[in-house]
Amino acid sequence: MIPLDELVLFSGLLFSLGIFGVLTRRNFIMLLISIEIMMNSAILNFIAFAAYSPAGNSLLEVSGQGIAVVLIGLAATEVALGLAIVLALNRIIGSVDVADAMQLKL
Amino acid sequence: MSFDIPSIAQYTPEATVFIGVILVFMLDVAGIRSRAIIGGATSIFLLLAFLQVLADLGSWPLQGLSTLPAGLLGTQNGPVIFTNFGLIFQGIFLLSALLVALASVSEADGEEVPTFYALLSLAALGMLFVAISADLIFLLLSVEITGIATYVMVGYTRKDRRAVEAAMKFYIIGALSTAISFFGASLLYGAYGTTSLTAFRALPANSSLALVGFGMVAVGLGFKATLVPFHMWAVDVYDGAPASVSAFLAAGSKKMGLFGIFIVFVAAVRIFASAQGFALYLALGALAVITMTVGNVMALEQTTMKRMLAYSSIAQAGYMLLGIAIDTPAALAGATLQITADVLMKAGAFIVVGAAVGLGVGPLITDWRGVGHSRPGIGASFAIMLLSLAGMPLTLGFVGKFYLFFAAVEAGGYFTLLAIAGLLNSALSVFYYARILRYMYMPESTGSATVGAHPLSHSSLGVGNAPAAPAWGSVRDEIRGTGSARWATVVGIALLLLVLGIYPTPIIGAMNSAAQQFLTLGL
Numbered sequence: 001m002i003p004l005d006e007l008v009l010f011s012g013l014l015f016s017l018g019i020f021g022v023l024t025r026r027n028f029i030m031l032l033i034s035i036e037i038m039m040n041s042a043i044l045n046f047i048a049f050a051a052y053s054p055a056g057n058s059l060l061e062v063s064g065q066g067i068a069v070v071l072i073g074l075a076a077t078e079v080a081l082g083l084a085i086v087l088a089l090n091r092i093i094g095s096v097d098v099a100d101a102m103q104l105k106l
Numbered sequence: 107m108s109f110d111i112p113s114i115a116q117y118t119p120e121a122t123v124f125i126g127v128i129l130v131f132m133l134d135v136a137g138i139r140s141r142a143i144i145g146g147a148t149s150i151f152l153l154l155a156f157l158q159v160l161a162d163l164g165s166w167p168l169q170g171l172s173t174l175p176a177g178l179l180g181t182q183n184g185p186v187i188f189t190n191f192g193l194i195f196q197g198i199f200l201l202s203a204l205l206v207a208l209a210s211v212s213e214a215d216g217e218e219v220p221t222f223y224a225l226l227s228l229a230a231l232g233m234l235f236v237a238i239s240a241d242l243i244f245l246l247l248s249v250e251i252t253g254i255a256t257y258v259m260v261g262y263t264r265k266d267r268r269a270v271e272a273a274m275k276f277y278i279i280g281a282l283s284t285a286i287s288f289f290g291a292s293l294l295y296g297a298y299g300t301t302s303l304t305a306f307r308a309l310p311a312n313s314s315l316a317l318v319g320f321g322m323v324a325v326g327l328g329f330k331a332t333l334v335p336f337h338m339w340a341v342d343v344y345d346g347a348p349a350s351v352s353a354f355l356a357a358g359s360k361k362m363g364l365f366g367i368f369i370v371f372v373a374a375v376r377i378f379a380s381a382q383g384f385a386l387y388l389a390l391g392a393l394a395v396i397t398m399t400v401g402n403v404m405a406l407e408q409t410t411m412k413r414m415l416a417y418s419s420i421a422q423a424g425y426m427l428l429g430i431a432i433d434t435p436a437a438l439a440g441a442t443l444q445i446t447a448d449v450l451m452k453a454g455a456f457i458v459v460g461a462a463v464g465l466g467v468g469p470l471i472t473d474w475r476g477v478g479h480s481r482p483g484i485g486a487s488f489a490i491m492l493l494s495l496a497g498m499p500l501t502l503g504f505v506g507k508f509y510l511f512f513a514a515v516e517a518g519g520y521f522t523l524l525a526i527a528g529l530l531n532s533a534l535s536v537f538y539y540a541r542i543l544r545y546m547y548m549p550e551s552t553g554s555a556t557v558g559a560h561p562l563s564h565s566s567l568g569v570g571n572a573p574a575a576p577a578w579g580s581v582r583d584e585i586r587g588t589g590s591a592r593w594a595t596v597v598g599i600a601l602l603l604l605v606l607g608i609y610p611t612p613i614i615g616a617m618n619s620a621a622q623q624f625l626t627l628g629l
Binding site: 008011015018022031032035038039041042043045046048049053054063064067070071074077078081082085086088089091092093098101102103 | 243247250254257258261264265267268270271273274275277278281282284285286288289291292293295296299301
């Protein structure tokens with residue numbers, strides 16, 4: 001079995017990768033993917049901690065997995081909404097580039 | 107595990123709002139798109155829920171009680187808890203939604219009307235759940251219900267480029283903050299083996315994992331509450347969104363983020379007070395002072411009304427954060443009072459800005475020249491809101507700030523510095539509020555000279571320009587320009603600010619006892 005600290009390290013790396021993507025990418029679709037990677041790193045954490053919960057604490061184990069399932073649903077909802085927004089934006093400005101949507105001055 | 111009737115009866119406000127959401131969707135299917143009907147129905151459901159919350163506040167037992175079966179969502183203590191503090195915030199959230207619902211009745215009809223009202227109620231429903239949550243996952247999911255509803259609300263006018271751009275920015279920041287706070291929650295789950303906020307408070311500070319976890323949850327909620335390093339989105343979104351949506355974001359959804367920070371940090375402060383000691387208080391205090399200073403300084407140099415109000419809204423978040431940074435019942439009660447005042451002031455101010463088009467006033471601050479004379483009702487109401495935002499006596503804004511700073515001085519030592527920083531900031535903020543007042547009540551001679559350059563406002567002024575004393579004819583014009591529902595809402599908010607500012611005793615009493623109970627008895 002993979003040790004817990006390696007799993008947590010891996011999810012930490014995934015999270016950092018997502019943050020890096022959000023900070024560097026300018027394409028809305030790539031931003032969506034980066035944010036999804038961050039969400040998934042949180043989900044992975046929940047599953048990892050649940051799998052390594054102290055023996056006998058079945059409630060703890062189940063709850064981590066339950067939360068993971070709920071979060072997968074939440075992530076799907078968010079992506080659906082993000083795609084709807086990118087469609088509306090693309091219809092108006094003809095681009096999915098965040099840098100093109102800068103009419104509101106920063 | 108069976109549902110008994112009393113346990114369902116405790117969710118009456120939530121159920122009322124939810125039925126309102128379903129009803130609006132049904133009306134949409136039936137082809138009814140009139141703002142008067144749909145907005146009226148939504149307002150009635152929100153009002154019923156608000157009255158229910160007020161009734162509950164009077165009768166609820168002081169000791170918080172948990173109602174859902176233990177083990178749901180994996181917590182030993184149940185994800186939901188009813189406290190007076192939470193109920194007061196339910197009332198605040200419902201009030202913000204109700205004001206926006208009432209005021210938007212006066213906007214133009216269109217096919218998006220049912221969508222707007224359904225999403226408004228849905229966002230209010232998410233906030234109601236935030237106010238009763240006792241579990242971190244339940245809290246974050248409820249925040250997300252509101253989040254998803256508000257992302258759509260910002261961009262619900264799909265043809266408007268600025269609104270869709272604002273929706274995009276809001277969505278990216280919102281989704282990012284959600285991911286960060288859930289990652290933090292997963293670390294807390296790993297450190298403590300539970301996600302129950304009530305259980306956190308009894309646990310020792312055993313690992314740095316928990317500290318990082320709390321930090322990330324705070325960052326996620328800080329985005330919602332527009333605390334300073336995470337505030338950049340707010341100005342653009344409030345600027346680009348339709349004014350009624352901006353009103354709801356500034357009055358409602360931001361307070362939800364602050365409430366989330368309150369209930370998470372009440373646990374964090376207890377856990378780390380022994381281990382980290384003073385550092386956590388210092389960090390929270392610094393965050394509050396930086397937030398109010400940046401908000402006020404940036405507001406000084408804004409030229410458009412909406413962006414100025416957005417920055418002033420950021421500054422207000424700094425004052426409210428003092429409540430948890432000082433961490434005494436009096437300070438928390440003061441912050442709650444300030445939050446109540448801000449809901450009225452910010453919702454009112456954005457509604458007035460939304461009505462500006464109907465009044466013939468442009469988006470710039472200089473466009474408001476002479477409005478106080480030509481539009482006596484709206485002008486006077488807006489002036490009261492601005493005075494309250496600046497913290498002038500006889501308004502609710504003064505009472506809130508007074509209690510907050512008084513509590514800081516009472517706590518003594520380092521907290522006195524926070525009070526001084528807050529007072530200096532209040533003084534600073536008077537400058538930009540007074541500037542608007544000066545424009546609105548400029549002498550008629552200079553006023554009409556510049557108004558003449560503005561064809562729109564001149565034509566709606568009527569013949570002979572505004573007389574020195576406001577005549578009833580001009581008030582009737584004004585009501586026609588803004589719409590009677592919106593006009594009544596604005597004037598009502600201003601009157602409420604004055605009445606509560608002069609006689610705040612009943613709500614102060616309720617907030618004091620609720621804050622006391624919140625800090626001592628546990629969530």
